[in-house]
Amino acid sequence: MGVRRTLGRPFEWLWAAYAVSTFGTWLGFGALSVVAITVLDAGPAEVAALSAAGLAVGAVVAVPLGPWVEFRRKQSVMITSDLIRFGAFASLPLAYACGVLTIGQLIAVSVVATASRIAFDAAGGPLIKTLVRPDDLLTANSRFESTRWSATVVGPTLGGAMIGLFGPFVTICIDATSYLLSALGIGAMGSTETPPSRTTPTRLPDLVEGWRIIVGHRTLRRLFANTMLVNGLIMAGEPLLAVLMLGHLGFPMWQYGLAFSLPCVGGLIGSRLAGRVVDRLGEHRALLVTGVLRACWPIGLTLVGPGAIGLATVMAIELGLIVCCSVFNPVYVTYRQQLVATHQLSRVITAWSISTSVCIAVLTAACGLLAAMTTPRVALLAAGLAALATPVLLSGHPTAVTGSSRDPSANASGVR
Structure with a gap:
């Protein structure tokens, strides 16, 4: 060991x-x-x-x-x-x-x-x-x-x-x-x-500086759009699946809880595999492969039926999704930390978090409205189809992160 x-x-x-x-x-x-x-x-x-x-x-x-x-x-x-x-x-x-x-x-x-x-x-x-x-x-x-x-x-x-x-x-x-x-x-x-010293007071343009940095960087803006949309579409599907399983298909509450808690073991597996995946594929290919794979799982939730087979279907889909996400997440967070200068990272992370929260709220409301107009299964299908389109945002020539191109502040004296 x-x-x-x-x-x-x-x-x-x-x-x-x-x-x-x-x-x-x-x-x-x-x-x-x-x-x-x-x-x-x-x-x-x-x-x-x-x-x-x-x-x-x-x-x-x-x-x-x-x-x-x-x-x-x-x-x-x-x-x-x-x-x-x-x-x-x-x-x-x-x-x-x-x-x-x-x-x-x-x-x-x-x-x-x-x-x-x-x-x-x-x-x-x-x-x-x-x-x-x-x-x-x-x-x-x-x-x-x-x-x-x-x-x-x-x-x-x-x-x-x-x-x-x-x-x-x-x-x-x-x-x-x-x-x-x-x-x-x-x-x-x-x-x-030692915090950076401010030489000028905060101005209105400073509030959107994080978004300006993201939009102005080709690789960052693609990664930003991908993670924001995928997270929003995945989270938007959760209440739809709850209505489908608990309401339409009649699953008891304990089975519904089991369907989401047990597959989370995949998160432990994926997070431990992240380093090996990067060593084998390289950083960008690891993001692309796991980004494609995680986008393929949500549409499978439209196939969920009643009984033991339906429960096993949900658990298998959630397990596959979570394994892919738990490999993708630490790789993309590390890549973002390497691309962004340390003194700008707080603004970028704040803009990223705010945008993701708003995107989740908007997509959840939109999918809920679609489900009310049609059925939860139709709304899950729409979210799944939209997720299938997101890997295109990860394509293209990435910004390489090498020993010479890393943010120099990453080697600050704060390293223990």
Whole structure:
């Protein structure tokens, strides 16, 4: 057996902090909707507003964060983001205990959580780039991807059981505590960061600088459009599949949960294969091959039928999709980190996250409207056909990333 390569004490602390908060997030997955339905007697429109507002409004609120994060210590931004999320989620059980909890507060917490997550990610990308050597970036990103999928396998199932036994506020409290522990872990990293100095105040054009960088770079804009559309189309299909399986096909809730939790094991497999795939195919071919493969799976969901065969079909499709995504994701994140200068990375990641959140919200609404006008199966077919067209965005001559063309700031003194 091979020995796991260490990437330095600061990275290990950051990885541990991420693991704690990610497991907490997935333990509390869906808890806000459960509170809205079971505690506040919210109807479908209010639950839909809760889900949509967190993505759309949170993304709009996050627009100024790119320029702001760029000129701040990244660890401080991440700690602040964690503490804000801790306070937001901790306010819910307190409000419930005082009898003042409202659907408006749930929406506000959802918005704050989305904006804080975007700020956290915007600071995390540049920080990782200074913590590890350029040749270790893919290894570092694969470890985060593996952790995310581990949490996805365990969290919703365990969280659902805890909600059934103790109610949704227990998982919300655990989620809140996980952010506090994450902040402590990031603080334990130690820091020699020197934030860039700002010579001019933030201007209106600075707010769209991240998008300008993406659009002005041929390879980045193709990768941006591909990931945004694929993520949006995949996420748009989830509520359609829920209606199809739980409503039209009559699957019990435990089978529906099993259909999505068990295939997440594929995320562990794919994230561990990412380095080998890149070694064998090269970075661009790995992106192209896995990008094509992940686009082929969603259309298969239109074939789902009742009974054991239908359940096995969903699980097989989800497993294949997740394996491909978990190889693609760390490779594309690493490629983006290599292409973008460290001092610009916060703006680019912020623009990327905002656009993806808005795209998911828009495509989910569009597919929902199409399903209402036709059937969920027709809407799944439309989303699947659209996904098949996305690999064309990955074609073309890529920008090579070599030892001489890497962002020179990747070798900053912050590398441990």
